[in-house]
Amino acid sequence: MSDGSVDLHCHTTASDGTFTPGELVEEARRRGLAAIAVTDHDSVAGIDEATARGAQIDVEVVPGLELSTDVDNGEVHILGYFVNPEDRELLALLESQRASRQERVRKMLDRLSDLGVQLSMDEVRRFSDGGALGRPHVAQALLQAGQVGSWDEAFSRYIGRHAPAYVRRSRLSPHDAVRAILAAGGVPVLAHPGLSGHDDMIPSLVDAGLAGIEAVYPDHGEEQRMRYARLAGGYGLIVTGGSDCHGPSSSSGVRLGLATVDYDAVRQLREKALIERGLTM
Numbered sequence: 001m002s003d004g005s006v007d008l009h010c011h012t013t014a015s016d017g018t019f020t021p022g023e024l025v026e027e028a029r030r031r032g033l034a035a036i037a038v039t040d041h042d043s044v045a046g047i048d049e050a051t052a053r054g055a056q057i058d059v060e061v062v063p064g065l066e067l068s069t070d071v072d073n074g075e076v077h078i079l080g081y082f083v084n085p086e087d088r089e090l091l092a093l094l095e096s097q098r099a100s101r102q103e104r105v106r107k108m109l110d111r112l113s114d115l116g117v118q119l120s121m122d123e124v125r126r127f128s129d130g131g132a133l134g135r136p137h138v139a140q141a142l143l144q145a146g147q148v149g150s151w152d153e154a155f156s157r158y159i160g161r162h163a164p165a166y167v168r169r170s171r172l173s174p175h176d177a178v179r180a181i182l183a184a185g186g187v188p189v190l191a192h193p194g195l196s197g198h199d200d201m202i203p204s205l206v207d208a209g210l211a212g213i214e215a216v217y218p219d220h221g222e223e224q225r226m227r228y229a230r231l232a233g234g235y236g237l238i239v240t241g242g243s244d245c246h247g248p249s250s251s252s253g254v255r256l257g258l259a260t261v262d263y264d265a266v267r268q269l270r271e272k273a274l275i276e277r278g279l280t281m
Contacts (some may be wrong), residue, residue: 004034008062008269009079009191009214009242012038014046015066016128016136018247021050024256028059031257035060035266037081037242041068042097043132044085062266066191067097067177070169076196078177079214080242082273083186090184097172098132104167105133111157112166117147127205135159136246174201175208187211187272189240193228194220206235211272216241218259238268 011017012024019027021038024046028036038050038061047063054061064081083090109119119141122132127140137228139154149152158165181188187214193199202210216239232239241261 003263004032004060004259006037006060006263006266007033007038007242007245007257007260008035008037008064008240008265009066009217010245010256011040011066011247012046013128013247014038014043015040015132016134018183019245021048022047022053025050025053025057025059025061027256029057030052033059033257033260035062035257036078037062037064039066039079039081039242041132041134042094042101044083044090044094044142047085057247060266062269064186064270065094065181067172067180068176069171069172069174071174071198071201074196074198076174076198076201077191078174078181078210079191079212080177080181080184080186081189081240081269083181083184087184090180093180100169100200104137108135108138108159108165111167111247115158115164117142117158117165119145119147123171125147125252135202173244174205174264178205178208179198180228182209182276185273185277187238187269187276189214189238189269192217192219192244194224200233202231202235206237210237212238212240212269214240214242216259216261218243218255220259221271229238238265238272240265240269 012019012021038046040046044065051061069076069079082156123141124137138154138159139151142148142154178188191214213228213232215225229239241259243255243258245256
């Protein structure tokens with residue numbers, strides 16, 4: 001397809017989603033989407049499967065990822081589109097990020113043990129399908145073990161930012177994430193800025209090479225969407241949007257297609273990627 005609605009923020013079992021890459025593409029087809037972006041946390045492992053399935057059923061798949069970074073008093077996530085999934089430096093960074101995620105989970109399990117909650121790493125890995133580990137997998141393990149009654153309780157009681165078993169992730173700055181995506185031939189975009197609440201960083205991120213803002217997001221109200229779209233326009237950035245779909249077994253449900261933008265966003269991202277690589281359309 002070359003027209004229609006696109007969802008540019010989706011996760012699979014390659015990170016903390018519950019759709020396999022192929023299942024995600026099939027769901028996109030059922031929902032009439034022209035294209036989706038596979039943007040797993042710190043992983044490009046789902047791109048090949050999704051792309052192959054997309055070619056079979058006429059759903060375009062934009063290769064991407066989402067890098068999680070820490071800042072004072074919160075997190076900032078940077079999406080990368082049209083990255084080269086075989087870029088050696090990017091793969092080295094992602095491997096480092098995944099190792100850090102595993103160590104973070106180990107520390108969370110130690111803190112849970114101190115609180116009298118016993119979970120093994122194997123119990124957590126059972127929910128990751130070999131993908132990058134994260135707090136959602138710990139939440140699923142807590143729920144499966146009967147230690148909590150809901151996903152939300154797992155976060156509020158144990159592993160949320162201000163809860164007793166929370167462990168801060170290793171430091172990767174948003175600016176370094178932007179530069180890493182550019183070095184891998186990709187287009188860096190600020191994810192869900194209304195959630196992170198660090199609009200003050202946008203000028204310096206633009207200076208580092210930020211190329212877009214995810215203005216359209218399920219948790220952004222209409223006023224926020226318009227404000228971030230205006231902000232993007234003022235800096236000459238691409239306006240993107242996506243649902244942040246994590247699949248049917250996540251706390252928020254499927255969400256796929258809940259926040260979309262026109263296919264023109266894909267065209268702009270592709271053109272920007274080609275320009276960054278010194279190529280032309």
